[in-house]
Amino acid sequence: MIMILAIALIMTIVGLILGLLLKGIDRKIAAYFQSRIGPPLLQPVYDIIKLMYKQTIIPVTAVRWLFSSAPVIALASSALLLLYITIPYIFYIFEINTTLQGDLIVVLYCILIPSIAMVTGAFSSGSPYAAIGAQREMVILMSIELPIAVVIISVAWHAADSMADPFAISSLFEYPLWHNAGAFGVLGGILLFFAMVLVLPAEMSRVPFDQAEAETELAEGISVEYSGKLLAFILLTDAFKALALSMLVVILFFPYTLSQLFGISFQMYGHTLTPFVEIVFLLFKIIVIYSFGITFIRVVMARLKISQVARFFLFAITAISIIGLILIMLDPNMRII
Amino acid sequence: MVYYYRCYNVIDNNRGTYVKKINYKHLKRSLWAYHMNTGSCNACDIEILATLMPRYDAERFGIKLVGSPRHADVLLVTGTVTEKIKDKILQVYQQVPKPKLVMIIGSCGATKGVFHESYAMAGPLDTLLPVDVYVPGCPPRPEAIIYGVAKAWEKLEEL
Numbered sequence: 001m002i003m004i005l006a007i008a009l010i011m012t013i014v015g016l017i018l019g020l021l022l023k024g025i026d027r028k029i030a031a032y033f034q035s036r037i038g039p040p041l042l043q044p045v046y047d048i049i050k051l052m053y054k055q056t057i058i059p060v061t062a063v064r065w066l067f068s069s070a071p072v073i074a075l076a077s078s079a080l081l082l083l084y085i086t087i088p089y090i091f092y093i094f095e096i097n098t099t100l101q102g103d104l105i106v107v108l109y110c111i112l113i114p115s116i117a118m119v120t121g122a123f124s125s126g127s128p129y130a131a132i133g134a135q136r137e138m139v140i141l142m143s144i145e146l147p148i149a150v151v152i153i154s155v156a157w158h159a160a161d162s163m164a165d166p167f168a169i170s171s172l173f174e175y176p177l178w179h180n181a182g183a184f185g186v187l188g189g190i191l192l193f194f195a196m197v198l199v200l201p202a203e204m205s206r207v208p209f210d211q212a213e214a215e216t217e218l219a220e221g222i223s224v225e226y227s228g229k230l231l232a233f234i235l236l237t238d239a240f241k242a243l244a245l246s247m248l249v250v251i252l253f254f255p256y257t258l259s260q261l262f263g264i265s266f267q268m269y270g271h272t273l274t275p276f277v278e279i280v281f282l283l284f285k286i287i288v289i290y291s292f293g294i295t296f297i298r299v300v301m302a303r304l305k306i307s308q309v310a311r312f313f314l315f316a317i318t319a320i321s322i323i324g325l326i327l328i329m330l331d332p333n334m335r336i337i
Numbered sequence: 338m339v340y341y342y343r344c345y346n347v348i349d350n351n352r353g354t355y356v357k358k359i360n361y362k363h364l365k366r367s368l369w370a371y372h373m374n375t376g377s378c379n380a381c382d383i384e385i386l387a388t389l390m391p392r393y394d395a396e397r398f399g400i401k402l403v404g405s406p407r408h409a410d411v412l413l414v415t416g417t418v419t420e421k422i423k424d425k426i427l428q429v430y431q432q433v434p435k436p437k438l439v440m441i442i443g444s445c446g447a448t449k450g451v452f453h454e455s456y457a458m459a460g461p462l463d464t465l466l467p468v469d470v471y472v473p474g475c476p477p478r479p480e481a482i483i484y485g486v487a488k489a490w491e492k493l494e495e496l
């Protein structure tokens with residue numbers, strides 16, 4: 001118990017720094033695509049420090065307690081999401097046996113909480129811009145809910161086939177989606193991956209799905225009235241979510257470790273270094289997923305209209321993910337019934 | 338050429354006494370700008386955008402254009418202040434959280450420029466707000482705007 005608490009504390013701090021670094025890398029890569037030099041890697045950290053020293057204004061029209069507690073709830077729940085996804089994987093890498101397995105359904109709900117908290121805060125701020133942004137955020141949330149659920153259910157379907165606990169996060173590492181898959185299974189997996197990668201920028205509200213924060217039309221949308229420390233909390237929430245969601249994609253689709261892939265292990269002076277190398281490999285995977293799923297799309301596309309986004313996710317992406325689910329169910333190598 | 342006048346605290350009532358010295362330091366690394374058009378002819382606004390474009394790449398100094406005055410550190414004001422927009426710019430100034438700077442881009446804001454004979458002008462801006470940096474020019478080049486920001490940093494070190 002104490003060990004888990006200590007690990008959680010360390011990982012929150014490390015996750016905070018890594019999440020901010022991830023955002024720095026994102027800005028650096030975006031600058032590279034636009035042939036700029038770009039801000040320094042630690043720019044998000046400087047922003048946070050600056051905001052911590054700024055005055056925090058609470059507007060008179062706002063519902064005070066709701067307005068100031070919403071970013072805190074969002075920050076706490078996004079940190080919870082990160083820990084909930086990451087700790088089973090860390091235990092798996094370090095080969096620690098626990099009863100801590102994690103639950104995919106809980107992850108499904110935890111993804112929602114930061115956004116819902118932000119929507120509540122935006123509605124309570126009393127600003128019309130924030131209200132419009134919050135409505136848009138709700139529309140996006142509702143339309144991406146089904147694809148995420150379908151992706152998680154298909155992964156669980158496959159794990160159930162392997163006699164593991166289907167909804168436990170830890171069984172994903174033992175039986176990844178591609179484990180024992182035939183042609184149908186691989187095709188379905190690719191479709192699901194495609195759907196999940198497109199859900200990623202919508203969940204993070206990045207271009208082309210950043211209608212809720214559209215800075216040119218809505219003046220930053222849901223965060224329009226936030227300043228100072230509360231705004232810093234919102235940026236930190238964003239950093240945690242960036243790390244947690246790319247981590248989720250990694251464990252859903254590419255949970256392989258180096259030793260699983262190539263059967264190698266690292267030794268130095270009789271101590272095994274394998275877990276630490278695995279963590280570096282994990283960070284590498286996270287950066288690749290984040291830069292392809294978010295930075296790439298963010299740089300090449302412009303903002304869509306909100307009706308286009310709703311239609312895109314409700315019809316196209318939902319259809320793609322359901323086809324992926326059906327393909328995985330049809331795969332003769334993993335038949336459950 | 339950028340002229341830099343030392344005339345802050347013109348009608349300033351809340352700066353210098355309220356804000357501690359340490360607070361300004363952090364603005365050096367990340368400066369978020371809110372751009373407000375108070376009746377400019379749009380040429381200055383386009384020059385501000387040109388400053389943020391890849392050629393001059395102001396983001397490498399942490400300068401970013403934000404959409405809400407609540408997020409801003411520096412208020413970029415272009416254009417002479419018309420009677421209609423006078424109370425709006427005062428409101429926007431009050432909405433910016435406290436360690437804040439005001440930069441005038443263009444000759445209009447500093448001196449009313451070519452509109453100096455107009456009956457509809459409430460400006461120049463420094464009769465209404467404490468202005469920190471003036472960047473004259475009609476419109477000023479992006480180099481001048483970046484130089485103005487550098488001057489603002491120098492000023493922050495003095496404070």
Ligand code: SF4
Nearest residue numbers: 377378443444445475
């Ligand atoms: S200074 Fe010149 S370019 Fe700028 S707003 Fe005034 S008239 Fe237009």
